[in-house]
Amino acid sequence: MEMKIFIVEDDLAIFNSLKETLTKWGMQVSGPLNFKDVLEHFKSDEPHLIIMDIQLPIYDGFHWCREIRLISKVPIIFLSSRDHPMDMVMAMHMGADDYIPKPFHSDVLLAKVQATLRRVYAYGEKSPDFIEWNGALIDLKRGIIRMDEIETELTKNEFFILIVLVKANNEIVSRDELIRSLWNDERFVNDNTLTVNITRLRHKLENLGLQEAILTKKGLGYVAVTL
Known part of the structure; x- marks a missing residue:
């Protein structure tokens, strides 16, 4: 909601x-x-x-x-x-x-x-189980993203990054902001680790035809776009 x-x-x-x-x-x-x-x-x-x-x-x-x-x-x-x-x-x-x-x-x-x-x-209001994004369903309970019959499982960091970017509503999220968010969620991450996770996330999204859905804005950060 x-x-x-x-x-x-x-x-x-x-x-x-x-x-x-x-x-x-x-x-x-x-x-x-x-x-x-x-x-x-x-x-x-x-x-x-x-x-x-x-x-x-x-x-x-x-x-x-x-x-x-x-x-x-x-x-x-x-x-x-x-x-x-x-x-x-x-x-x-x-x-x-x-x-x-x-x-x-x-x-x-x-x-x-x-x-x-x-x-x-918290009581009496059921939180959503899914977020719809570019025709795919992000399962918030299971940490997966599904397009039609194809399910892709994400690691905790990949899933967290995807959710932060999607919730930004087509706005750029800086690398520093992503790192701070992961750190505050008790996930250790540095600049190199973030790059690795973004690359892996994009590779998994490619299997769903969403390889163009996360863009790099040079010098600014990343943005999850609506295709």
């Missing part, structure tokens, strides 16, 4: 940065068209999680948190440059699920978003 994230942030640079990070991980991102009707936009978008700045035009984030809590228990993560303990206490008393002070690191925010989504939606 694609998770929908509603970002209420008036700093366009921060909004776009968050959108880019979350979209790369397969999340759908939206935000209010104006800051007068945040509640109406929330109702229309029906998100799974809200990221809310406190200092906003017209009404602050506390106001919108109160309004949303009257009709929904959707998780809310506050962002704020205000680091006074009372702001944090007030946010949590009003029903916020987390509070992240600015400036923040995008990886930290992503981790908190993912942890909150797992906690709230």
Whole structure:
């Protein structure tokens, strides 16, 4: 299931940065068209999680948190440059699920978003077993990719790399980002190991007619394209 994230942030640079990070991980991102009707936009978008700045035009984030809590228990993560303990206490008393002070690191925010989504939606929401990609089915449970009657088994590293690239939605993923992702997932990998795994992955995809589906962007990284 694609998770929908509603970002209420008036700093366009921060909004776009968050959108880019979350979209790369397969999340759908939206935000209010104006800051007068945040509640109406929330109702229309029906998100799974809200990221809310406190200092906003017209009404602050506390106001919108109160309004949303009257009709929904959707998780809310506050962002704020205000680091006074009372702001944090007030946010949590009003029903916020987390509070992240600015400036923040995008990886930290992503981790908190993912942890909150797992906690709230782990029960009663069945995660998908497959991802469809270029006519093939990627089996998330078995670590294989299948096209028609042909099944190809992938190693853990090959499978992880493929999933990261596919979830990037036709956007380039740098070599450094792939290495960091593998390292963070407790898989030791260096630059040479990554090259070997990419080569092996491409060879296996060739058996499915998908040899052109992972492209090298010289000096930038790799991209899994839609053929």
